[in-house]
Amino acid sequence: MKATKYLLMILTVGVLALAGCGKSEKGPPPRQPGRVDLSQLHEQFPNPTPEVSACLDKARFACRYRTFETAQAELDKLAQMPDLTAPQKKALDEAIEQIKAAISAGNSRPTQ
Secondary structure (H helix, E strand, O other): OHHHHHHHHHHHHHHHHHHHOOOOOOOOOOOOOOOOOOHHHHHOOOOOOHHHHHHHHHHHHHHHOOOHHHHHHHHHHHHOOOOOOHHHHHHHHHHHHHHHHHHHOOOOOOOO
16 A cells, blocks of 8 residues: 555656656747837947946836837937947847837837
């Protein structure tokens, strides 16, 4: 009786362990329209100058509070800087496109 009970318990634990070890084939979730992800932009500016840092902070806060027009204006200012590298320009363009998509999706709050 005891041996059967222990065997059944070990078998149950083994089945549960194997069931939990399966690989999931799911990739990252698709980006929701109206959401702006500035993480890649911040990764491209590891040690920003005070001027760049101010633009990035204002854009981040504007995106957080859904005033995307303000964020777009700040990123446009940042795009006009002459000393940007190619990866920085690419990340900046992607962020601007996300903001434009958020504006066109109508997820913006009115500015006060």
